[in-house]
Amino acid sequence: MLYLFSVRYSGAEGRAVMYFYDDEGGTLRAVPDHSGHKPYLLTELPPEELLEKYPEVVRHPGFNKLDVVEKYDALSDRWVKMTKVEALDPLSIGGSPKSIREVLRGHTWESKIKYHHCYIYDRQLIPGMPYVLTNGEPKPVEVEVPESIRRLVKSLSEDKIQEEEMLEWARLLNAPIPKIRRIAIDIEVESEAFRVPSPKLAEDRVIAVSYYSSDGKRGVLLLRRRSEDEEKSINIPGAEVRFFDNEKDLLHAVFTLLDSYPVVLTFNGDNFDLPYLYSRALKLGFKKENVPIVWSEKAEYAELRNSIHIDLYKFFTNKSMKVYAFGNKYREGQTLDEIALALLGKGKVKHEDTIPEMSYEKLAEYSFRDAELTYELTAFSDDLVMKLIILMMRISKLPMEDLTRHNISAWIRNMFYFEHRQRGWLIPNPEEIIQQKGETSTKAIIKGKKYLGAIVIDPIPGVYFNVLVVDFASLYPSVIKTGNLSYETVRCPHEECKKNIVPGTTHWVCTRKKGMMSSLIGILRDLRVYVYKKVAKESKDDEEKQQYEVIQSALKVFLNASYGVFGSEAFPLYCPPVAESTTALGRYAILKTMRRAVDLGIPVLYGDTDSLFLWNPTQEQLEKLLQSILDELRIDLSIDKEYKWVVFSERKKNYLGALKDGRVDVKGLVGKKRNTPDFIKNLFTDITSALSQAENITSFEESIEKIREDIKRAIRLLKEGEIPLDQLAFNVVLTKDLEEYNKTTPQHKKAAQQLLMEYRKLYGSVPMSVTRGSLVSYIKTRDKQGVKHLQLARIDEVDVEKYLEVMKTTLEQVLDALEISFDELLGVSPIDEFLRPQQK
Structure with missing residues (x-):
């Protein structure tokens, strides 16, 4: 089968090219578009008015043709006629000062959507899904939904239409996920200590490149720089070590490797590895067409001509992945070492010498470990990360490169844009939504916020035994669904709907139509909470159980971030009344539940956002509470935690319990x-x-x-x-190179500088490297500096008061x-x- 991984625009061919992963051959297959699809934008100006006022549009060298199309304008709840201005290439639509978008400034819709995304929407392609090719055209592979899931979906659906929508999502989520043939690479450069190699200038030689693949090809390519005697003793278990007499031959071998795999993994490869290899190759006399890397300083990321490049640094530092997929295991982690230690239980090879001063064996060991860790971050737990990437491509409709490099708001935006095109809806401009819907009506109590947020109920100080915590299953996604919240339904244009007020606000919600956001978020929420969590729990088959766990985990990432984007000005469908109504309904649900608990005789000790702490309820009381909230609010309450005891202080959000x-x-x-x-x-x-x-x-x-x-x-x-110095050390990772700390001098920078100065005194040079990602250990001291590197401090200098x-x-x-x-x-x-x- 062929799985859609990417879509790119080929300037040479003047059309889109789809890239499919061939599951059988483990290769990437380029399939050019045969549909004749062209870039375009929409304008409200009728063709005759456009020709009269903006004749330069049709005179534009990239202009192709005009068409009149009908679109549903959800903001005004009416169908409207728009003029579709089609161009020969994406840059003619937007991206240059003389583009058609600039000529029609203030009169365009959908003109800032990237062309390859637009192509995916219009062709109704779903990245990550399986296809077969029929006469060069991709046709979706039929996916059978298991009967157990069909039954659950049928029991949840309000009507046949909703049932089919949910089943369509279930097909998407249940479609097979391929084992992806891939290779991780890492490069090391012969740079001086304290000078960060520039990918643009590429002045230093590439002296080592390591690789680690899914099909067993593993090794290190080294540039020969010293006598051959040292080469014979090198032993890197599981890795082939090859030496090259000149750097150009080494890079040629690297490029052959890059071209031979459909997916290439790096850690921070967008910012360093691939740009450096690109620039260094040109410096050594390679022709651009012989370099498989496509990069420019203006590019968003480094691409590969014949492969898909995944930069894991951007994926793992994505806040939503860090929090919701990996449970904050690497809460403060930004480096390969920290993330690998947290998820794999092993980190980088430690070293004291600079990269150029390392022995061949140490350099090979150090570089190979980086490639190994990069690969294993995608392979642990039966390829968990690769499975999550594929599933989230399907949900968001984003190609693999875009999904792994952008944050959750881009994923959710793309999902909604795809849905607009599927329904024939006009995608509104951000300023339109604000203009028609207005701002917020409640007052924030937290500085910097624009509206009243979640409720926190003051705890009753003391020690309490037998405490249960109940929480709402996905509270905000639940109220978005049950409250029919969407940018077009909140403050809709219908007079009769103005009576349907959101409690605690001046906003009303449409009673005529189901909101797009409400519908989509509701379906994903129901599938996660009532279908995939349930079948994962009940499944007796380990492989099936793991499959469903991965699916519900992918859905969790989307759902937990869905409310946040609606309250962000950077989100193009940002609608303040939607965000405000979501928190208002969340507060209403918590207070309603609290009152019901008190009516049932259950003392409520504390409440925060989506959970309540209940003191010693009976089983009967608990069942009545859960059922009444489900009946009244259509929201599920579940038992989250059971404490032997809990202690509350007078502080909010401060408690501890066993x-x-x-x-x-x-x-x-x-x-x-x-x-x-x-x-x-x-x-x-x-x-x-x-x-x-x-x-x-x-x-x-x-x-x-x-x-x-x-x-x-x-x-x-x-x-x-009596406390050993190493037990008193603060251990902080440099997030920048030393020279980049120009506005402030944090304590770990001071300590690193002290150590380097001491080495210069002792050796006349610096036989070590302290750069971005290095761990600096320091002690708080009583001298003027207030800090000393662990290696320089004495026990009598410790500042006890600090x-x-x-x-x-x-x-x-x-x-x-x-x-x-x-x-x-x-x-x-x-x-x-x-x-x-x-x-x-």
């Missing part, structure tokens, strides 16, 4: 921050461990007493200089809830604190 399985849950987990010194992290762990043992009020009080003693002991050891402040900040979240005063453990009485001179 779950039934013994884990201690601390809201925010301040003590787990990556750069917190191990000494304080370990103390935090000891505290939570002591709390996890408490089963009743007596053992709880015993745990508190143990915590007091542990903290007192830690304070004493710190003051007496570490006590860090201890207090890290632990106070837990201590406040337990009503333990850190100052009193320090031996500082409240009156001493009052009399302490205030800092200016």
Whole structure:
């Protein structure tokens, strides 16, 4: 079968080219368009008026023809006639100062959509889906939906139309996912310490290129720079090591590799590896047509002529993937080392020498590990990442390169644009929506926000045993569905709908028509919550269970981000009343549930956004609550957590509790921050461990007493200089190269500079590299600098007061809830604190 991976515009051929992955051969197949599709924009000007006022349009060298088309204008709820201005190439539509879009400025619709996206919409192609070619035309492969899913869909659907829509999505989600033949590459450059190689200038030699593929081809290409004796001892398990006498031959071998795989993986390859190889090749005399890389400084990303390039850096640092797909496992991670350690349990090879000074073996080992980690990030858990990419391509309708490089708002925008074209709807301009729908009507209580957000119910301070947390299944997607929220339905033009007010706002919602956003988000939400989560849980087949888990995970990414985009000005379908109505209905649902719980005799201890903490409800009370909310609001409540006990302080969003399985849950987990010194992290762990043992009020009080003693002991050891320096180190990764920190001088930069200066004194040069991605360990000290690199610090220089402040900040979240005063453990009485001179 052929799977659509990409669509590109070929200037040489003057048409779109589709790129299909051939599952049987493991190759990429280019299929040129035979439909005659051309770029275009829409204008409200009738042809005769356009010819009269803007004759330069038809005189434009790229102009092709005019057509009149009918489109549904959802904002005004009417069909309108538009003039379709067709051009010979995309740049004639937009992208240059003399384009047709600029000539018709203020009178165009759909003129900023990228051509390859427009082609996908109009041809109704779905990236990631299987096709067969019939006379050069792609035809969708029929996908059978399992009977278990069909039954669930039928039970959920309100009518036959909705049932067919849901089944169409189920076909898309259930379609087979190919095992993708791919290769990861990593390059190393012979650059001086502290000078970042420029991809544009490419002044330094490429001395190593490593590769790691899905079909077992693995190795390192090295540039010969020293005697041959050293070559014989190299042993990199599982990798073939090849030497080249000149750099040009090495690059030729790299380009042969790139051309022989349908998908090429890099980590930050858009910004470095591929642009550098491109520029270096031209510098060495390669002709452009012999370089398989397409790159320019203006390009969004580096492309490959004959392959698909995935830059995993952009994919894994996508906030939605980080939070919703990978559960914040690499919360602060931006580097290959951090992400790989979090997801694979292994990181980069550590080194002290600069890249050019490494032995052949060390360089090969270092570079090969980077290629290995890059590949394995797509291969762990049975190719989880590749499966997620394919599924999210299908949901968003984005080609593979675009999906892996853009954030969630671009995914959701594209999904809605595709739906507009499928329905024959006019895609509105952003300013139209604001002009017709207006701004918000509620007042935000958080600085920087434009409207009232989620509700937080103040906790009742104290210790409570047997606490249940109930939460709404996808609260915001649920209210978008049940509230019929969409840019065209909120504040619709119909007089009779103005009585249908959203509680807590001045907005009304259409009662005549189902909103597009409401319909799409509702279908995806129902499929995730009621279909794929259910069949994943019930399936006895491990392979099938994993398949459904991946599907519901992909849907989760979309759903959890869907509300956020509607409240972002950068989103082209941004509609403030929709975002405001979503949070208003969310608040209404929480308050309604809280009142119902109280009516049933269940004490509500705390509430935040989409969950409520209930104190010791009976099974009967709980069942009545869940059923009544489902009946009244058409929203599902489910049990999220069960606590042995919970402690609330007077702070909002601050609590800790012991779950039934013994884990201690601390809201925010301040003590787990990556750069917190191990000494304080370990103390935090000891505290939570002591709390996890408490089963009743007596053992709880015993745990508190143990915590007091542990903290007192830690304070004493710190003051007496008994804590090893490595336990006191702050470990921070450089997110930029040292010279790029020009506005501020953070402490880890100071420490890195100190270490480099010390090496210069000792050796006259710097036998090490400290660059972006390097881990810097430093100690807070009492001298003017206030900080010293771990390798330079002495135990008597430690600034004890600063570490006590860090201890207090890290632990106070837990201590406040337990009503333990850190100052009193320090031996500082409240009156001493009052009399302490205030800092200016």
